Amino acid sequence: MNVGTGPRRAQQPPLPEPTAWHEVSLTVNGEPVAAQVESRLLLSDLLRQRLGLTGTHVGCEHGVCGACTVLMDGVPVRSCLTLAVQAAGADVRTVEGLAGDGEPLGPVQRAFHEQHGMQCGFCTPGFVMTCTALTGRAERPDEETVADELSGHLCRCTGYQNIRAAVRQALDESFGPQEAE
Amino acid sequence: MKPGPFDYIAPAALPEALRLLSDTERDGKVLAGGQSLIPMLNMRLARPELLVDITRIPELDRLGVDADGALRIGASVRQSTVAADPAVRAGWPLLAAAVERIGHPQIRNRGTVCGSLVHHDPAAELPAVALALDARFTVARAGGSRTVPAGDFFRGTFTTDVEPEEIVTEAVVPPLRAGTGWAFRELAQRRGDFAAVGLAVLLRADGAAVGSARLVYCGVGGTPVRVPEAEQALVGREFGAASRSDAARAVGAVLDPPGDVHASARWRREAAEVLLARALTEAWERTT
Numbered sequence: 409m410n411v412g413t414g415p416r417r418a419q420q421p422p423l424p425e426p427t428a429w430h431e432v433s434l435t436v437n438g439e440p441v442a443a444q445v446e447s448r449l450l451l452s453d454l455l456r457q458r459l460g461l462t463g464t465h466v467g468c469e470h471g472v473c474g475a476c477t478v479l480m481d482g483v484p485v486r487s488c489l490t491l492a493v494q495a496a497g498a499d500v501r502t503v504e505g506l507a508g509d510g511e512p513l514g515p516v517q518r519a520f521h522e523q524h525g526m527q528c529g530f531c532t533p534g535f536v537m538t539c540t541a542l543t544g545r546a547e548r549p550d551e552e553t554v555a556d557e558l559s560g561h562l563c564r565c566t567g568y569q570n571i572r573a574a575v576r577q578a579l580d581e582s583f584g585p586q587e588a589e
Numbered sequence: 590m591k592p593g594p595f596d597y598i599a600p601a602a603l604p605e606a607l608r609l610l611s612d613t614e615r616d617g618k619v620l621a622g623g624q625s626l627i628p629m630l631n632m633r634l635a636r637p638e639l640l641v642d643i644t645r646i647p648e649l650d651r652l653g654v655d656a657d658g659a660l661r662i663g664a665s666v667r668q669s670t671v672a673a674d675p676a677v678r679a680g681w682p683l684l685a686a687a688v689e690r691i692g693h694p695q696i697r698n699r700g701t702v703c704g705s706l707v708h709h710d711p712a713a714e715l716p717a718v719a720l721a722l723d724a725r726f727t728v729a730r731a732g733g734s735r736t737v738p739a740g741d742f743f744r745g746t747f748t749t750d751v752e753p754e755e756i757v758t759e760a761v762v763p764p765l766r767a768g769t770g771w772a773f774r775e776l777a778q779r780r781g782d783f784a785a786v787g788l789a790v791l792l793r794a795d796g797a798a799v800g801s802a803r804l805v806y807c808g809v810g811g812t813p814v815r816v817p818e819a820e821q822a823l824v825g826r827e828f829g830a831a832s833r834s835d836a837a838r839a840v841g842a843v844l845d846p847p848g849d850v851h852a853s854a855r856w857r858r859e860a861a862e863v864l865l866a867r868a869l870t871e872a873w874e875r876t877t
Binding site: 428477483486491494538555556559 | 594627630642693694696
């Protein structure tokens with residue numbers, strides 16, 4: 409993302425307000441980030457508005473839709489239900505941390521592409537990050553676990569079948585084909 | 590949908606957190622996982638002046654079994670940690686099953702068990718389970734702490750015995766007697782939604798008869814609702830269709846559930862009876 413040494417500086421906040429400010433350091437997609445944040449700044453808004461990482465989408469802002477899901481220390485969490493100050497010291501991964509423009513797609517990205525696991529794409533970053541965490545597990549998660557994990561995401565286009573197929577393909581690639589049940 | 594302004598402090602030790610909360614100048618609120626509080630902040634249903642984040646206090650992050658065999662769950666232990674813990678799954682399967690019905694995995698990765706208990710949403714699973722398992726809470730304040738049994742803890746909708754300047758530092762869950770059967774059932778419109786009705790059951794067998802029974806509902810009142818009348822319809826009798834339907838009748842007669850946009854009172858009462866029959870059968874099969 410940046411060239412040179414030291415942590416990437418976040419943009420200065422737009423409007424100073426008379427409340428508490430915090431100097432936070434965290435890792436975003438492998439890069440150190442330092443930012444001055446207001447207490448009330450959500451992690452989703454730090455990512456999108458201050459770091460320009462608009463791949464993380466914001467849908468409902470109360471934890472229902474799952475579009476804003478990012479990985480925090482390896483596990484999927486709602487970035488709209490996490491304050492930026494709570495992420496101090498954390499390792500955050502967003503959809504921008506996957507293969508970028510011009511690079512070969514990663515296994516999860518490729519699976520969503522090949523299985524047509526999206527239509528409008530609004531919910532996709534959330535699904536992709538949850539699926540990324542599933543493929544990173546020590547053992548292949550069973551179908552019930554997959555369904556439970558995906559239940560944390562709303563998609564209003566696909567009817568979910570192709571998303572299930574994409575997750576299955578990504579898991580097959582990570583853990584080998586599933587044995588017949 | 591952005592929170593109003595507030596101050597935020599993440600103390601490294603419990604006395605500092607308690608001192609901050611006892612400051613009467615500012616309206617302070619405890620922040621742990623934030624999965625109930627932050628939606629309320631986002632919607633500005635809550636407007637605290639100070640959030641005291643307790644997740645950086647090492648002593649509150651403990652999960653383990655003590656010398657008396659009781660499970661001790663520290664205030665900042667995440668729901669997903671509790672549900673995945675082998676000792677919890679083996680010794681407190683009712684608790685593990687109920688935790689897995691909270692929200693979605695992405696929520697449970699941040700949300701805490703103690704936070705859900707203190708938040709005390711009437712539809713929440715854990716208060717009913719805490720009451721069924723005779724849990725107790727360690728409640729700390731500047732200069733001391735006290736122990737509150739689950740029976741005295743849940744006061745009303747979103748209200749517990751905990752004062753604003755206090756912190757629940759741990760939930761203590763006694764061991765289940767060997768051979769106890771259990772079940773947790775709930776009805777929600779979709780997986781992860783708030784339950785319209787939920788039920789925790791504990792049964793002990795005495796030969797072909799029921800030796801003891803504990804039935805606690807969530808979602809049917811401001812607090813978890815235990816139904817002793819239905820328990821008495823089961824105890825001392827042979828377990829079967831007759832005692833099950835007597836218990837269901839007692840539930841229907843005693844429960845006075847609210848009606849709202851999710852379900853009418855009548856639907857909740859009928860659902861409570863249906864859940865009871867299913868949960869009793871499941872719990873009985875697990876008795877040994």
